[in-house]
Amino acid sequence: MIMQKWTRSGDFLRFCCKSLTYLRSKENNSVYSSVSGFVHGYESKSKLFEPNDGNHNIELQHRCSGRNLGMQQQYRCFGSSSASKIQRNPLFSSLDAKDISYFKEILGEKNVIEDEERLETANTDWMHKYKGSSKLMLLPKNTEEVSQILQYCDSRRLAVVPQGGNTGLVGGSVPVFDEVIVNVGLMNKVLAFDEVSGVLVCEAGCILENLATFLKPKGFIMPLDLGAKGSCHIGGNVSTNAGGLRLIRYGSLHGTVLGLEAVTANGNVLDMLGTLRKDNTGYDLKHLFIGSEGSLGIVTKVSILTQPKLSSVNLAFLACKDYLCCQKLLVEAKRNLGEILSAFEFLDNNSMDLVLNNLVGVRNPVSSSENFYILIETTGSDETYGREKLEAFLLKAFEKGLVSDGVIAQDINQASSFWHIREGITEALQKAGAFYKYDLSLPVEEIYNIVNDLRGRLGDLANVMGYGHLGDGNLHLNISVKDYNDELLGLIEPYIYEWTSKHRGSISAEHGLGVMKANEIFYSKSPETVALMVSIKKLLDPKGILNPYKVLPRSLISDDH
Amino acid sequence: MKILVAVKRVVDYAVKIRVKPDKTGVDTQNVKMSMNPFCEIALEEALRIKEAGFAKEVIAVSIGPSQCVDTLRTGLAMGADRGIHVEANSSFLPLTIAKILKSLAEVENPGLIFLGKQAIDDDCNQTGQMVAALLGWPQATFASKVVLDKDKNVATVDREVDGGLETLSVDLPAVITTDLRLNQPRYATLPNIMKAKSKPIKKMTVQDLKVDIKSDIEILEVTEPPKRKSGVIVSSVDELIDKLKNEAHVV
Ligand SMILES: Cc1cc2nc3c(=O)[nH]c(=O)nc-3n(C[C@H](O)[C@H](O)[C@H](O)COP(=O)(O)OP(=O)(O)OC[C@H]3O[C@@H](n4cnc5c(N)ncnc54)[C@H](O)[C@@H]3O)c2cc1C
Numbered sequence: 166m167i168m169q170k171w172t173r174s175g176d177f178l179r180f181c182c183k184s185l186t187y188l189r190s191k192e193n194n195s196v197y198s199s200v201s202g203f204v205h206g207y208e209s210k211s212k213l214f215e216p217n218d219g220n221h222n223i224e225l226q227h228r229c230s231g232r233n234l235g236m237q238q239q240y241r242c243f244g245s246s247s248a249s250k251i252q253r254n255p256l257f258s259s260l261d262a263k264d265i266s267y268f269k270e271i272l273g274e275k276n277v278i279e280d281e282e283r284l285e286t287a288n289t290d291w292m293h294k295y296k297g298s299s300k301l302m303l304l305p306k307n308t309e310e311v312s313q314i315l316q317y318c319d320s321r322r323l324a325v326v327p328q329g330g331n332t333g334l335v336g337g338s339v340p341v342f343d344e345v346i347v348n349v350g351l352m353n354k355v356l357a358f359d360e361v362s363g364v365l366v367c368e369a370g371c372i373l374e375n376l377a378t379f380l381k382p383k384g385f386i387m388p389l390d391l392g393a394k395g396s397c398h399i400g401g402n403v404s405t406n407a408g409g410l411r412l413i414r415y416g417s418l419h420g421t422v423l424g425l426e427a428v429t430a431n432g433n434v435l436d437m438l439g440t441l442r443k444d445n446t447g448y449d450l451k452h453l454f455i456g457s458e459g460s461l462g463i464v465t466k467v468s469i470l471t472q473p474k475l476s477s478v479n480l481a482f483l484a485c486k487d488y489l490c491c492q493k494l495l496v497e498a499k500r501n502l503g504e505i506l507s508a509f510e511f512l513d514n515n516s517m518d519l520v521l522n523n524l525v526g527v528r529n530p531v532s533s534s535e536n537f538y539i540l541i542e543t544t545g546s547d548e549t550y551g552r553e554k555l556e557a558f559l560l561k562a563f564e565k566g567l568v569s570d571g572v573i574a575q576d577i578n579q580a581s582s583f584w585h586i587r588e589g590i591t592e593a594l595q596k597a598g599a600f601y602k603y604d605l606s607l608p609v610e611e612i613y614n615i616v617n618d619l620r621g622r623l624g625d626l627a628n629v630m631g632y633g634h635l636g637d638g639n640l641h642l643n644i645s646v647k648d649y650n651d652e653l654l655g656l657i658e659p660y661i662y663e664w665t666s667k668h669r670g671s672i673s674a675e676h677g678l679g680v681m682k683a684n685e686i687f688y689s690k691s692p693e694t695v696a697l698m699v700s701i702k703k704l705l706d707p708k709g710i711l712n713p714y715k716v717l718p719r720s721l722i723s724d725d726h
Numbered sequence: 727m728k729i730l731v732a733v734k735r736v737v738d739y740a741v742k743i744r745v746k747p748d749k750t751g752v753d754t755q756n757v758k759m760s761m762n763p764f765c766e767i768a769l770e771e772a773l774r775i776k777e778a779g780f781a782k783e784v785i786a787v788s789i790g791p792s793q794c795v796d797t798l799r800t801g802l803a804m805g806a807d808r809g810i811h812v813e814a815n816s817s818f819l820p821l822t823i824a825k826i827l828k829s830l831a832e833v834e835n836p837g838l839i840f841l842g843k844q845a846i847d848d849d850c851n852q853t854g855q856m857v858a859a860l861l862g863w864p865q866a867t868f869a870s871k872v873v874l875d876k877d878k879n880v881a882t883v884d885r886e887v888d889g890g891l892e893t894l895s896v897d898l899p900a901v902i903t904t905d906l907r908l909n910q911p912r913y914a915t916l917p918n919i920m921k922a923k924s925k926p927i928k929k930m931t932v933q934d935l936k937v938d939i940k941s942d943i944e945i946l947e948v949t950e951p952p953k954r955k956s957g958v959i960v961s962s963v964d965e966l967i968d969k970l971k972n973e974a975h976v977v
Pocket of ligand 1: 291326327328329330331332333334337338349369390391392393396397398399400401402403404405406407408409410458459460462463464465591592675676679712
């Protein structure tokens with residue numbers, strides 16, 4: 166049910182874009198920075214986004230004054246004055262008619278998209294928070310075409326955004342200015358599946374859910390699962406190193422992706438499409454493309470280790486009175502359910518209320534509301550063993566008072582409705598209005614402190630919600646507001662980043678940096694590390710055409726140009 | 727008053743059914759099995775009647791292989807007071823099940839028997855009607871609303887029929903079969919799962935109940951419905967008309 170909605174998000178986006186445009190014109194342009202949220206961290210008095218009209222500069226004031234909690238030093242690295250600019254790199258060319266006819270020649274008319282409505286969708290991100298002004302989307306059908314596109318763009322110095330299902334949550338998948346969108350959605354074939362090893366080889370544009378459907382009758386599952394499965398591509402998942410619901414059991418894509426094929430900026434095709442679990446021959450370069458968000462190359466094929474589908478899946482939805490109980494429950498679950506534990510997710514009561522109020526047909530599985538809710542899923546090969554083990558574990562937790570109430574799904578339908586609550590939070594947020602989204606890795610014992618601190622800081626100004634993959638120490642911190650508002654944003658950022666950095670967390674657990682956090686990387690990475698990243702970027706993409714303005718601090722990338 | 731509820735263990739509603747290669751039936755090996763959704767609704771209704779003070783005891787009955795005990799445990803965790811498992815290793819058709827339920831009714835003397843209107847595996851929609859006929863009790867099938875009048879000893883039942891709703895009044899004891907919109911079944915909570923562990927499940931055999939299980943019906947073959955051909959997108963009205971004329975032969 167929920168999936169149909171994701172897959173139809175295109176329609177939804179189109180609708181939202183209209184309202185966005187409406188707002189913009191109504192408020193005389195000056196609203197862009199606040200409506201989009203695009204310019205978080207900057208003052209709103211800036212000259213505004215006037216895309217593609219010859220004046221490509223957006224001058225934005227850097228809110229440097231707010232960033233003084235020990236972070237100043239790092240910020241000096243990339244901004245000498247208090248003003249920082251996002252501007253279109255003037256070295257990039259602009260499209261001309263010759264470009265278009267070249268692309269039509271190599272791709273065919275039909276796969277060179279200039280249609281306004283389709284571009285509107287492709288220019289706007291899933292949250293309708295980031296919006297570019299690209300005039301061109303290319304839909305290659307194979308690696309060769311991707312290579313030709315990039316080789317041409319590199320020679321012409323045309324900037325490119327690789328795009329998958331466009332479900333990314335950090336503005337990485339849409340252009341910032343007029344970059345050419347390269348979407349690999351037509352590359353959606355399964356190339357091979359080995360029923361003995363479980364290794365699946367497919368093109369990057371395969372939709373995650375379609376791969377799951379392909380595997381199901383063969384008795385296998387994908388090693389990752391996430392709420393956006395109906396739209397996101399495996400290539401997008403790899404490029405963002407997506408985590409999701411099964412990470413606690415099957416590990417990250419750095420472990421499950423066995424190989425990939427990628428095309429670098431100059432059109433070079435790197436065949437690293439191995440299917441071996443073990444291969445220590447030199448540097449394992451595929452890892453550079455896992456999680457680099459399209460900044461080093463376009464992923465065109467993926468080889469991934471799938472898992473046997475085990476027949477016994479059980480799911481409990483539990484209520485806990487405080488965060489300490491959630492934590493203790495996690496420790497106990499890892500100890501006592503270890504071999505069958507396949508998900509440990511949490512949401513707070515604010516998230517639950519949001520879902521109940523914004524999604525139709527949802528009911529709270531437990532009778533009275535509590536401060537926290539936990540989902541525990543077990544997966545094993547023996548129905549009776551799995552169920553009895555989970556029941557015994559939960560009854561003990563109940564007797565100890567770790568769990569104040571709870572239900573166990575008795576059939577798949579009940580299980581889906583429990584999952585729908587957890588997976589539906591992002592959709593509910595979107596329905597509720599504007600929201601600021603943070604994706605943090607923190608030590609488990611700290612996870613809820615930041616939510617409480619932020620709640621104290623914002624008071625009645627916003628609804629602060631915490632949920633996420635507790636088993637992996639990953640908090641999704643969301644702030645739901647009536648309208649995007651720079652003053653409020655000033656209270657949120659850099660506060661959250663500083664807090665996270667102080668507790669040695671990561672400011673991006675699984676969503677990536679994109680355009681939203683490119684400049685914030687120092688909160689989680691040392692200057693030396695970032696410097697090496699910049700060298701790698703310059704080596705693989707000397708002209709900087711791939712996904713510019715994203716992932717790495719803009720000043721470090723554009724310095725030399 | 728006691729209420730007897732029949733609960734059937736079936737292939738989970740969300741699982742894609744696969745026919746066995748030898749066409750003798752549906753594959754249930756390594757397949758998720760759950761309580762038939764209509765039976766869940768039947769049990770929920772019985773529990774609500776008990777909670778409203780109209781009944782003293784709810785008894786869940788399941789007929790089939792040993793794993794039916796899991797289905798009964800679900801029923802007990804929802805709130806049934808006790809379970810009866812009639813062990814049977816071959817799968818029975820509705821008439822045999824109805825005969826077993828009739829014998830059980832004669833032992834337990836319930837004031838009401840609730841069943842789902844049909845089981846989602848064979849979709850027979852016969853058992854409730856047969857039980858009522860064998861017992862000579864009134865029946866109200868496809869119930870979407872049930873109201874009991876304790877003093878008059880009648881049940882008023884709204885039933886969903888093709889033309890809309892029909893309201894019946896039946897004297898108790900009676901047989902009621904439940905439709906989808908009657909209620910939304912509760913979940914099995916931890917405290918109730920815990921309580922269910924100490925609730926009794928009585929095992930019985932067909933012989934105990936003296937039911938003749940010989941059936942006049944023989945299943946020759948089970949096959950999948952023919953696959954629907956995928957559609958095509960036509961590019962013009964002319965093409966559509968051409969296809970309707972020359973391929974489908976309908977105009
Ligand atoms: C409802 C919802 C739930 C989500 N849940 C989770 C979750 O649980 N865990 C999680 O980690 N994420 C989650 N996400 C975000 C997640 O990052 C994306 O869903 C997904 O991994 C991105 O895939 P995509 O195909 O949509 O990529 P896009 O959004 O199109 O792109 C994402 C980034 O990857 C790059 N990219 C895409 N395809 C390629 C390619 N072929 N080659 C090179 N670069 C490419 C883009 O340039 C961009 O930088 C969720 C998103 C939504 C909307």
